[in-house]
Amino acid sequence: MEVWKAFKLKNFQVLFILVLVMLLSGTIFYVTQEGLSWIDALYFCIATLSTVGHPSIEPQTTLGKVFTMIYIIAGTGLFIGLIGYIAYALTKQPENKKNN
Incomplete structure (x- = not known):
């Protein structure tokens, strides 16, 4: 199965939309509550969700820490x-290749 075929799977579509919503909501929060730029906020959200983290960006407020x-x-x-x-x-291998 090619990567693009994953987009046809309903569970993948739901997860993809939920991750986009998480990124958007997190970015908006960090811009409005923590005063980060849009690009820094998005970068922080992606680094946080991917568990990489970013040592130079961290929430400064109590609300920001709880949200995070x-x-x-x-x-x-x-x-x-x-x-x-x-x-x-x-x-995942295609079924016709798997059976040969």
Whole structure:
């Protein structure tokens, strides 16, 4: 299965949309509450969800810290699920090749 075929899977579509919503909501939060630029906020969200992290950007307010804790717990699972579907699509062999 090619990677693009993963987009046809309903579960992948749902996870993809949820990850986009997480990225958008996190970016908006960090721009409005923490005063980050749009690009820094998006970068921080992607680094956080991918568990890479970013040492020079961190929440400064109590609300920001609480939001980040919830964001990490909720978002990391979604992001890992999405990556799992992509990995599945990359490694799955087509049925006709598998049976030969």
